[in-house]
Amino acid sequence: MARLKVGVLISGRGSNLEALIAACAAPGFPAEIALVLSNRADAAGLAHAARAGIASRVIPHRDFSSRNAFDDALDGALAAAGIELVCLAGFMRLLGAAFVARWRDRLVNIHPSLLPEFPGLDTHARALAAGMRFSGCTVHFVRPEMDSGPIIVQAAVPVLPGDDAECLAARVLEAEHRAYPLALRLIAEGRVRVEGECVTIAGSPV
Numbered sequence: 001m002a003r004l005k006v007g008v009l010i011s012g013r014g015s016n017l018e019a020l021i022a023a024c025a026a027p028g029f030p031a032e033i034a035l036v037l038s039n040r041a042d043a044a045g046l047a048h049a050a051r052a053g054i055a056s057r058v059i060p061h062r063d064f065s066s067r068n069a070f071d072d073a074l075d076g077a078l079a080a081a082g083i084e085l086v087c088l089a090g091f092m093r094l095l096g097a098a099f100v101a102r103w104r105d106r107l108v109n110i111h112p113s114l115l116p117e118f119p120g121l122d123t124h125a126r127a128l129a130a131g132m133r134f135s136g137c138t139v140h141f142v143r144p145e146m147d148s149g150p151i152i153v154q155a156a157v158p159v160l161p162g163d164d165a166e167c168l169a170a171r172v173l174e175a176e177h178r179a180y181p182l183a184l185r186l187i188a189e190g191r192v193r194v195e196g197e198c199v200t201i202a203g204s205p206v
């Protein structure tokens, strides 16, 4: 069976990209990464694509006079590569409503909190300041509002006494590296449906 063609958008380190690349390399995995796009030329994650022999392109947002023009350039590159699903993996630009509508339910993001708690930046410091006992990560379909949309997979981790933002981030990141490949597998297997802004997963419960 043909594998789902995935485009991954990054801005930086790319550890989630690396986890997705590793998952796709496993025999029988139902998706392949066909293109990596970065809005920053210095994104360390581009090296993961190069090592894996995956096509990549830098599209600097600063080269465009408007958000829509930048989004259109992304869209053109994704369409030219025949991409069927877009994964945001530490892509730190807000995408415009037109792009999000064009890719509705074919555009997913990972965020390092149990959404809808703590969208945006400084997630871990905010979770600690709120005295949370658990934190975690969320893989979700993207809607125009930042870090919002139907939830596909969540993974929870404990907040431990003495945690600072850095060690909580590291614990959550390990969970991200399991959750994103799981979500990608479920989508690529055709088991994920959005019904009334909630996700149902055919077959066994997550």
Ligand code: GAR
Residues within 6 Å of the ligand: 010, 012, 013, 014, 015, 016, 017, 045, 089, 090, 091, 110, 111, 112, 120, 147, 173, 176
């Ligand atoms: C990850 O923790 C991801 O969840 C977060 O950026 C980091 C990227 O790390 N994304 C967001 O905060 C999106 N709102 P990575 O480049 O090593 O994958």
